[in-house]
Amino acid sequence: MMQIFKDKVVLITGANRGIGLSLVYALLHYGVGKIYATSRELNKMPAFNDDRIVRLLLDITDQQQITTVAAIAQDTEILINNAGALSPGNILEGDLLGMENDLEVNYFGTIKMMRAFAPILSSNKSSMIINIVSIAAYSPLPSIAGYAASKAALLSATHSVRIELAKKGVSVYAVNPGAIDTDMNKGSDWDMPDPDSTSMKILEDIAAGKLDSVPDEMGQGMHAAWREEPSKLAQLFSDLYHA
Ligand SMILES: NC(=O)c1ccc[n+]([C@@H]2O[C@H](COP(=O)([O-])OP(=O)(O)OC[C@H]3O[C@@H](n4cnc5c(N)ncnc54)[C@H](OP(=O)(O)O)[C@@H]3O)[C@@H](O)[C@H]2O)c1
Structure with missing residues (x-):
């Protein structure tokens, strides 16, 4: 099943830490041919010591850098839009600049990446876009409301691009984790899976053809509540917010 990654050429954004870095190692493990590992600061990335890297x-908010990378990475077959930002705060009192940045990175940055790579992926047949979205796209947790809105917008854009590229040989995946133990959740006392095991699960879901994946147990519980009745997930987030 994991053969689908064998010899593939992959580009990952935000590959210097967290889920992005774990995805690099997981893909190397599954025999990819090449990974364009990208980061907004090269010296933040490990050396990797693997000639496939x-x-x-x-920086996915920088159109110039996106254009340069797209010109280099013309053989990309799998684009993983992992880079993301989270500014905590609710809608009524949260920091507006932080909310704008979340939208700029998570929504507009990812859109810019999809626009730059759509022609490349369309000409490299059987290709994929994998967007790391969030379970918060389904219902807002008010303590991260700006982030949730940016991810809801990204989920919508992902589903639109899935249709836009359907006849061009590009499959578009949305990965919607719950809570994973990365810097994004620093300080949380929740019991969360690590990014390495999460990345393996993400790739398994993709290989199994799950277009909308929820790779972790907490996320799956939240998603099940939402599927049963969207107000059930809203209630769960209300309980968490007011606790
Ligand atoms: N952890 C979770 O619970 C969770 C749940 C659902 C979804 N997600 C999503 O999973 C993805 C990875 O997050 P993570 O948990 O691994 O968080 P993380 O450890 O905070 O990593 C975020 C990554 O995004 C990069 N990034 C931020 N802004 C960028 C920009 N403008 N251009 C390029 N890269 C940028 C960061 O680079 P720097 O090191 O330069 O800042 C870093 O590599 C994100 O999209 C996040 O929203 C995470």
Whole structure:
């Protein structure tokens, strides 16, 4: 099943830490041919010591850098839009600049990446876009409301691009984790899976053809509540917020 990654050329954003870095190692494990591992600061990335890795500078809010990377990475077959930002705070009192940044990175940055790579992926047949979204796209947790809105927007954009590219040989996946033990959740006392095991699960779900995946147990519980009745997930987040 994991053969689908064998010899593939992959580009990952935010590959220097967290889920992005774990995805690099998981993909190397499954025999990919090349990974463009991108980060907004090259010296933040490990050396990797694997000649399948090409390290590239990329801030996904910087159109110039996106254009440069797309010109280099013309053989990309799998684009993983992992880079993301989270500014905590609710809608009524949260920091507006933080909310704008979450939208700029998570929504507009990912859109810019999809626009730059759609022609490349369309000409490299049987290709994929994998967007790391969030379970917060389904219902807002008010303590991270700006982030949730940016991810809801990203989920919508992901589903639109899935249809837009359906006849061009590009499959578009949305991965919606619950809570994973990365810097994004620093300080949380929740019991969370680590990014390495999560990345393996993400790749298994993709290989199994799950277009909308929820890779972790907590996320799956939240998703099940939402599927049963959207107000059930809203109630769960209300309980968490007011606790
Ligand atoms: N952890 C969770 O519970 C969870 C749940 C659902 C979804 N997600 C999503 O999973 C993805 C990875 O998050 P993570 O948990 O691994 O968090 P993380 O450890 O905080 O990593 C975030 C990554 O995104 C990069 N990034 C931020 N802004 C960027 C920009 N403008 N251009 C390029 N890269 C940028 C960061 O680079 P720097 O090191 O330069 O800041 C870092 O590599 C994100 O999209 C996040 O929203 C995470």
